[in-house]
Amino acid sequence: NHQVTANVIAQKYNELEIMPYQLALFTSLYKSSNDFLRSYAAKEKLEYAVSSIPSLIFINQFDPVTPPVNASIFQSKMTDSRAFIINAGGHGGGDMLCKRAIMDAFMNNPTLELNSDCLDLWSGD
Numbered sequence: 001n002h003q004v005t006a007n008v009i010a011q012k013y014n015e016l017e018i019m020p021y022q023l024a025l026f027t028s029l030y031k032s033s034n035d036f037l038r039s040y041a042a043k044e045k046l047e048y049a050v051s052s053i054p055s056l057i058f059i060n061q062f063d064p065v066t067p068p069v070n071a072s073i074f075q076s077k078m079t080d081s082r083a084f085i086i087n088a089g090g091h092g093g094g095d096m097l098c099k100r101a102i103m104d105a106f107m108n109n110p111t112l113e114l115n116s117d118c119l120d121l122w123s124g125d
Helices: 006-015 024-033 069-075 096-108
Strands: 055-062 081-089
Touching: 006 024, 055 069, 055 096, 069 081
Parallel strands: 055 081
Antiparallel strands: none
């Protein structure tokens, strides 16, 4: 029952050190997310279901739209997932050829160990 208010949005921007000013697109999306699906979706459809489908997550350390904490949120409802936090900014940055090779290996066999040596992974510091 978290309400997205102007104060919540302002606080979110304050937490994003790399976002020097508010962006109208993101502000509008945050405001509209308050009512997203609420009018016609049953309550159980508004919650994430636990998934056992093998899942691969790439997320960039400095992505203000989908920050690394989102990977943890998604993984909390996944029993078979792997996430790579890339030391890059933006939405989709990083070595795309490397990521594509990892995706191909994952799609060919989701149970194999993935070689992520070509990724510049965030160390967590």
